[in-house]
Amino acid sequence: MLALRLIERKRDGGRIEPGEWRALANAYAVGHVPDYQMAAFLMACFLRGLDRGETHALTEAMLRSGDSLDLAYLDRPRIDKHSTGGVGDKVSIVLAPLIACLGVAVPMMSGRGLGHTGGTLDKLEAIPGFDTNLTLDAARGLLETLNCALIGQTAEIARADPKMYALRDATGTVESIPLIAASIMSKKLAEGLTGLVLDVKRGSGAFLPELQRGLELAQMMIELGLDHQCPVVALITAMDRPLGRACGNALEVEEAILALRGEGPDDLMQVTYALGAEMLLLARCVEDRGEAQRRMTDAISTGRAAEHFQRIIEAQGGNPAVVDDPSILPQSAEVEVFTAPRRGFVSRVEPRAVGRGIAAMGGGRTTMEDTLDLSVGFVITARPGDWVEEGEAIATIFARDRTGIDSGRLTLRSAIMLADEADPPLPLVSHRVSAAGVEVLEP
Amino acid sequence: MLALRLIERKRDGGRIEPGEWRALANAYAVGHVPDYQMAAFLMACFLRGLDRGETHALTEAMLRSGDSLDLAYLDRPRIDKHSTGGVGDKVSIVLAPLIACLGVAVPMMSGRGLGHTGGTLDKLEAIPGFDTNLTLDAARGLLETLNCALIGQTAEIARADPKMYALRDATGTVESIPLIAASIMSKKLAEGLTGLVLDVKRGSGAFLPELQRGLELAQMMIELGLDHQCPVVALITAMDRPLGRACGNALEVEEAILALRGEGPDDLMQVTYALGAEMLLLARCVEDRGEAQRRMTDAISTGRAAEHFQRIIEAQGGNPAVVDDPSILPQSAEVEVFTAPRRGFVSRVEPRAVGRGIAAMGGGRTTMEDTLDLSVGFVITARPGDWVEEGEAIATIFARDRTGIDSGRLTLRSAIMLADEADPPLPLVSHRVSAAGVEVLEP
Numbered sequence: 001m002l003a004l005r006l007i008e009r010k011r012d013g014g015r016i017e018p019g020e021w022r023a024l025a026n027a028y029a030v031g032h033v034p035d036y037q038m039a040a041f042l043m044a045c046f047l048r049g050l051d052r053g054e055t056h057a058l059t060e061a062m063l064r065s066g067d068s069l070d071l072a073y074l075d076r077p078r079i080d081k082h083s084t085g086g087v088g089d090k091v092s093i094v095l096a097p098l099i100a101c102l103g104v105a106v107p108m109m110s111g112r113g114l115g116h117t118g119g120t121l122d123k124l125e126a127i128p129g130f131d132t133n134l135t136l137d138a139a140r141g142l143l144e145t146l147n148c149a150l151i152g153q154t155a156e157i158a159r160a161d162p163k164m165y166a167l168r169d170a171t172g173t174v175e176s177i178p179l180i181a182a183s184i185m186s187k188k189l190a191e192g193l194t195g196l197v198l199d200v201k202r203g204s205g206a207f208l209p210e211l212q213r214g215l216e217l218a219q220m221m222i223e224l225g226l227d228h229q230c231p232v233v234a235l236i237t238a239m240d241r242p243l244g245r246a247c248g249n250a251l252e253v254e255e256a257i258l259a260l261r262g263e264g265p266d267d268l269m270q271v272t273y274a275l276g277a278e279m280l281l282l283a284r285c286v287e288d289r290g291e292a293q294r295r296m297t298d299a300i301s302t303g304r305a306a307e308h309f310q311r312i313i314e315a316q317g318g319n320p321a322v323v324d325d326p327s328i329l330p331q332s333a334e335v336e337v338f339t340a341p342r343r344g345f346v347s348r349v350e351p352r353a354v355g356r357g358i359a360a361m362g363g364g365r366t367t368m369e370d371t372l373d374l375s376v377g378f379v380i381t382a383r384p385g386d387w388v389e390e391g392e393a394i395a396t397i398f399a400r401d402r403t404g405i406d407s408g409r410l411t412l413r414s415a416i417m418l419a420d421e422a423d424p425p426l427p428l429v430s431h432r433v434s435a436a437g438v439e440v441l442e443p
Numbered sequence: 444m445l446a447l448r449l450i451e452r453k454r455d456g457g458r459i460e461p462g463e464w465r466a467l468a469n470a471y472a473v474g475h476v477p478d479y480q481m482a483a484f485l486m487a488c489f490l491r492g493l494d495r496g497e498t499h500a501l502t503e504a505m506l507r508s509g510d511s512l513d514l515a516y517l518d519r520p521r522i523d524k525h526s527t528g529g530v531g532d533k534v535s536i537v538l539a540p541l542i543a544c545l546g547v548a549v550p551m552m553s554g555r556g557l558g559h560t561g562g563t564l565d566k567l568e569a570i571p572g573f574d575t576n577l578t579l580d581a582a583r584g585l586l587e588t589l590n591c592a593l594i595g596q597t598a599e600i601a602r603a604d605p606k607m608y609a610l611r612d613a614t615g616t617v618e619s620i621p622l623i624a625a626s627i628m629s630k631k632l633a634e635g636l637t638g639l640v641l642d643v644k645r646g647s648g649a650f651l652p653e654l655q656r657g658l659e660l661a662q663m664m665i666e667l668g669l670d671h672q673c674p675v676v677a678l679i680t681a682m683d684r685p686l687g688r689a690c691g692n693a694l695e696v697e698e699a700i701l702a703l704r705g706e707g708p709d710d711l712m713q714v715t716y717a718l719g720a721e722m723l724l725l726a727r728c729v730e731d732r733g734e735a736q737r738r739m740t741d742a743i744s745t746g747r748a749a750e751h752f753q754r755i756i757e758a759q760g761g762n763p764a765v766v767d768d769p770s771i772l773p774q775s776a777e778v779e780v781f782t783a784p785r786r787g788f789v790s791r792v793e794p795r796a797v798g799r800g801i802a803a804m805g806g807g808r809t810t811m812e813d814t815l816d817l818s819v820g821f822v823i824t825a826r827p828g829d830w831v832e833e834g835e836a837i838a839t840i841f842a843r844d845r846t847g848i849d850s851g852r853l854t855l856r857s858a859i860m861l862a863d864e865a866d867p868p869l870p871l872v873s874h875r876v877s878a879a880g881v882e883v884l885e886p
Contacts, residue, residue: 040614
């Protein structure tokens with residue numbers, strides 16, 4: 001009867017009290033509230049909204065529905081980065097070892113890809129032997145010795161959240177700012193962080209394409225962080241085109257390794273450094289952005305960051321040789337160069353089309369049960385604004401068979417638009433949001 | 444994927460097309476759309492509303508999701524009555540044999556009680572042996588020979604509806620006028636009627652207590668009827684107090700039998716005759732209300748109506764002796780007279796409190812799985828506006844044990860309010876709604 005009463009109240013625009021959120025999250029986590037009641041409740045939340053206090057209470061309720069990493073005993077800053085998701089976004093795989101080797105604990109709990117977006121867990125599993133399925137105890141051990149653990153959301157953390165997230169995905173209740181904020185923050189707060197950096201994507205490939213909605217989400221998560229003495233800083237970054245050149249699980253791991261060796265594409269490095277600097281500042285390891293930048297480029301040029309990634313891979317059961325020889329990653333059976341069908345400016349590289357194309361080739365999920373071919377994907381070298389000649393190579397397709405190549409070719413034909421003129425793409429890192437407010441960054 | 448697309452569209456205030464309603468109703472009826480998706484969709488419908496065309500399409504989709512009674516071969520008018528539900532409402536049990544014995548086919552498909560309201564099916568099953576679980580073929584046979592079949596909604600009729608109704612009941616999506624209208628009309632149209640009379644209740648014990656909402660519901664159902672060449676007339680009747688004196692399954696059957704024998708309480712007879720006159724007018728069996736009234740009182744005073752009920756009971760496997768001797772109905776183990784705790788006017792007899800009190804004593808359902816004790820309930824002789832002296836008998840409690848009596852006493856203490864003055868209750872039959880508009884009736 002509890003659930004029905006809360007559904008009716010939220011339906012009529014009423015308020016749910018903290019104790020009620022707690023009871024509901026716990027009852028749902030253990031199966032005492034059925035999915036259909038939670039689905040009706042979530043739709044009422046989507047359409048009626050949650051106020052600040054309710055969002056706080058829901059976050060708290062989900063956080064308390066499970067265990068936490070409980071890292072307070074680590075005498076180090078503990079900073080994580082979270083992205084709202086996009087295509088070609090392999091920043092986590094670069095940032096985790098890079099920031100960990102600079103003395104900050106990075107307890108990175110990641111998710112799997114769904115829909116057009118990829119997931120860090122799937123990407124990491126392209127490394128032969130790599131195990132993301134650690135217990136909380138094992139993760140604590142790695143954080144103590146290597147400042148880093150790259151793991152999935154275990155069943156012990158924020159129990160109500162994975163179940164509720166899967167339900168939202170199936171019931172059209174994902175794009176609600178309070179529900180997104182509570183879902184992310186309940187997991188991140190369970191990591192026992194001393195600071196969190198958010199990469200809030202905007203543009204056609206983002207969850208919330210409009211800047212205004214991204215800013216709202218950032219501000220709400222900053223407030224939820226404040227409630228738990230966890231300072232949060234958000235950068236708004238561009239997802240109107242894929243980030244970097246590689247899109248697809250193994251291909252993105254290869255590009256992340258190149259980035260750790262100092263050979264990453266400019267846009268990927270720029271986003272990585274911007275987010276990394278915020279992590280180091282939150283950790284109070286550096287005085288300013290200049291020092292942060294120097295320490296990061298230094299860690300990369302000296303090989304320390306790549307070497308640290310090797311240690312992490314080894315500790316999580318993977319083959320560390322991959323850092324020196326990325327060819328031991330899964331290789332696709334078929335490869336084909338894609339050339340420009342006409343001369344002109346590259347006016348768009350549409351991330352959703354690219355992401356869906358990868359899924360169609362077997363490299364992404366449409367339901368959580370799909371198994372992936374981690375080798376497939378694209379490397380797209382043409383960038384929005386580039387001038388290309390007809391017949392010029394602008395991308396490479398990686399597929400498991402000729403059908404996959406054909407499908408990939410169709411994808412790129414619609415995803416890469418060529419025209420006589422091209423509007424400038426969105427600025428790569430455009431806004432910084434903190435408890436102090438929104439700052440527009442110089443391009 | 445269909446369901447998700449429709450959820451998102453309705454959520455955003457969009458329109459669902461007729462073919463989509465059909466596909467959704469069919470997919471849900473056979474289990475291809477899970478309850479949780481339908482629940483989210485129904486909440487979006489509840490909050491965003493359905494326009495006239497969508498309500499028509501949903502009705503049509505539910506109607507087509509199953510079989511129909513297909514009575515066109517009967518060369519007689521086929522008229523049903525439907526009530527939006529209340530406490531003490533045994534009108535169907537009186538009307539069905541009364542109108543059937545006057546030459547009109549009455550294919551009466553009824554429901555079970557839920558929440559504070561009773562259901563005709565439960566009441567009929569108080570008659571020893573009575574079987575409401577007939578096949579459509581058996582029902583057609585009874586309609587041919589006796590002009591009447593008193594049955595439940597079979598699995599073959601409007602398949603999507605019972606499943607969707609149970610889901611709405613559990614997810615706070617019942618009180619939506621388009622959803623209520625489509626649910627009622629899809630079942631009624633499946634009966635193959637040539638006319639339908641609605642008893643739309645108003646007042647504190649009604650589903651939609653406000654007059655305005657009741658009128659809206661009536662008008663929507665009239666329009667849905669017009670779409671199918673089925674004229675619909677609605678009367679707005681009072682449910683700010685129970686109808687008649689008896690509340691509880693067997694007790695109400697006994698009162699219905701008394702009514703058929705000419706010994707029914709005034710308010711019950713007045714509502715029965717008002718609805719019955721509309722049925723006879725729709726059937727074109729009479730010229731005017733005066734003739735309708737004469738034919739009905741005649742059928743009762745000559746014993747024809749009671750005798751017809753006996754035949755129907757016998758044809759449906761029940762013991763027809765009940766009409767002469769209602770004491771063969773289930774009798775409660777404990778009976779206690781309830782007396783007025785003070786002198787004064789009866790200011791309220793609250794139907795919801797009475798209905799919930801019966802459920803608490805075992806005579807009503809809180810979930811569809813509950814089994815009922817059909818013998819329990821109340822006979823409340825005091826009417827709103829009556830003057831009573833302290834200690835005067837104003838009701839009788841029927842319970843299965845002393846605990847039930849105690850519970851019943853508590854119920855009546857809060858349900859029957861005594862005061863120094865009393866506002867007049869709602870007029871019993873206040874409005875008549877037809878395709879021509881709303882008519883306010885003289886008290």
